[in-house]
Amino acid sequence: xKQLTKLAVATTVALWxxxxxxxAQVTELRIGYQPSPIQDASIAMFExxxxxxxxKIVKVPNSYGVYVEKMTASLTxxxxxxxxIWHNDDWGQTWAHLLEPTxxxxxxxxxxxxxxxxxxxxxxxxxxxxVPMGQTFSVFFYRSDLVKPEDVPxxxxxxxxxxxxxxxxxxxxxxxxxxxxxxxxWFSWFWSMWGNNCDVLLPPYxxxxxxxxxxxxxSGMTEPCMQKTVEYWWDAINTHKIVPRGxxxxxxNEANAVFMAGDAAFTVADSLWWGTFNDPAKSKIAGKVxxxxxxxxxxxxxxxxxxxxWGWAIPKSIxxxxxxxxxxxxxxxxxxxxxxxxxxKLTGAPPPNTEFWAxxxxxxxxxxxxxxxxxxxxxxxRGAYYFPQWPAVHKAFNDTVTKAxxxxxxxxxxxxxxxxxxxxxxxx
Numbered sequence: 001x002k003q004l005t006k007l008a009v010a011t012t013v014a015l016w017x018x019x020x021x022x023x024a025q026v027t028e029l030r031i032g033y034q035p036s037p038i039q040d041a042s043i044a045m046f047e048x049x050x051x052x053x054x055x056k057i058v059k060v061p062n063s064y065g066v067y068v069e070k071m072t073a074s075l076t077x078x079x080x081x082x083x084x085i086w087h088n089d090d091w092g093q094t095w096a097h098l099l100e101p102t103x104x105x106x107x108x109x110x111x112x113x114x115x116x117x118x119x120x121x122x123x124x125x126x127x128x129x130x131v132p133m134g135q136t137f138s139v140f141f142y143r144s145d146l147v148k149p150e151d152v153p154x155x156x157x158x159x160x161x162x163x164x165x166x167x168x169x170x171x172x173x174x175x176x177x178x179x180x181x182x183x184x185x186w187f188s189w190f191w192s193m194w195g196n197n198c199d200v201l202l203p204p205y206x207x208x209x210x211x212x213x214x215x216x217x218x219s220g221m222t223e224p225c226m227q228k229t230v231e232y233w234w235d236a237i238n239t240h241k242i243v244p245r246g247x248x249x250x251x252x253n254e255a256n257a258v259f260m261a262g263d264a265a266f267t268v269a270d271s272l273w274w275g276t277f278n279d280p281a282k283s284k285i286a287g288k289v290x291x292x293x294x295x296x297x298x299x300x301x302x303x304x305x306x307x308x309x310w311g312w313a314i315p316k317s318i319x320x321x322x323x324x325x326x327x328x329x330x331x332x333x334x335x336x337x338x339x340x341x342x343x344x345k346l347t348g349a350p351p352p353n354t355e356f357w358a359x360x361x362x363x364x365x366x367x368x369x370x371x372x373x374x375x376x377x378x379x380x381x382r383g384a385y386y387f388p389q390w391p392a393v394h395k396a397f398n399d400t401v402t403k404a405x406x407x408x409x410x411x412x413x414x415x416x417x418x419x420x421x422x423x424x425x426x427x428x
Contacts, residue, residue: 001406008291028056029058030058030128031060031085034041034062037272037276037347038133038388042312045343046329049329050329051291058327068094070407074096075098075315077331079315083314085315086310087099087311088310089120089231089308089382090311092129094391095129095160099130099316100253100315100316101123101127102130102131105330105331108131108132110353111132111309111352112132112307113382130309130313132310132312135375138269138398139192139209139370140266142289144286146265149292156192156296156297157298163240164242169194172263174263176266176267177264177266177320178247178257178269182398184313185394187269189233192297193234195300196228196229198225200219201218201393202218217425219421220418226416228298231412238409248402248406256276261284271291271370273348275348302379303373303379306382307374307375307382307383308368340352344367350367357371393427396423399422403415404416
């Protein structure tokens with residue numbers, strides 16, 4: 001830890017010194033972000049750094065629903081509206097050419113290598129364009145007051161039977177609830193699909209763009225596993241009635257609200273909601289929540305997890321002295337041990353500096369679970385694709401499965417077949 005402290009001092013001094021007298025004029029840094037527990041906790045570290053360095057941190061919140069469009073417009077117009085922005089692997093390649101390289105932020109060497117792979121955030125020159133905020137992935141949350149650890153569903157079939165029993169016993173209104181709408185596919189569609197050896201594009205779990213291109217950007221929409229996934233959710237909604245009927249339109253916030261109200265026994269949500277789910281001021285089930293691995297479909301035997309980061313990026317268009325100040329702030333954040341431990345305590349998201357993981361896991365059972373089931377697991381998939389057209393592919397996918405699950409069951413295969421070329425076309 002002494003070495004980390006020395007590095008923090010040395011790199012911050014170096015970054016500020018390199019900026020010269022111009023940095024003395026940087027009196028504020030504007031942060032473009034989407035309010036959420038992990039971003040709020042990360043920005044708190046920015047504010048602590050700003051207080052020490054006489055830099056005012058100006059927070060500019062943006063709605064999640066319009067965030068990508070709004071930031072893309074700002075970046076492509078060479079605006080200097082923001083000095084640091086929330087950056088996500090979903091749009092890593094969309095923005096890479098518009099962002100300042102961050103290879104000179106030395107503390108990035110402590111970031112998770114899986115999440116910082118060049119395929120995700122590198123620009124055309126192979127330069128990194130992100131500093132991590134924290135690991136983001138989902139886990140299977142369950143009501144520990146209703147289900148014992150040994151009885152938690154390990155398969156999708158068991159999720160149905162357990163849910164129906166809890167409903168029949170009057171314990172909950174619904175067995176499962178999770179986001180399903182566009183930009184919320186992870187919380188129902190993706191985890192159940194990946195847990196059955198299925199994926200948006202073929203081959204499953206492949207994220208090498210050259211290999212995907214060589215395969216003709218072929219979609220997985222007509223694979224048997226995809227039809228099984230859609231039929232599973234159709235049955236969950238219409239036959240078994242273990243989920244809310246309107247769930248195909250739910251976003252993460254609506255699903256989380258149902259779970260925190262005590263109306264559902266199970267959900268999938270980002271681990272960073274651990275703190276909120278267990279906050280008595282916000283959740284009726286505080287202290288009654290546990291988490292485990294995902295239930296698997298019939299076509300997969302090994303566990304799986306997905307693992308990505310949320311991060312921060314610096315627009316290429318801002319003035320040089322502002323870039324240097326922003327990098328100094330991000331460097332300090334990466335080395336702020338107490339701030340990162342607080343981030344985990346408040347959110348349940350593993351912090352960006354991997355040097356702190358073992359110490360936190362030794363003190364906290366939830367972090368120990370995350371290390372064993374996700375962070376250290378060899379069975380992982382990246383939660384998105386990494387080419388500029390991914391948002392369009394995601395929309396084509398979600399439009400197709402939504403149409404299929406809200407129509408007639410006998411039409412599911414037909415709808416998926418009609419959507420398959422649209423997904424492939426969007427990728428090209």
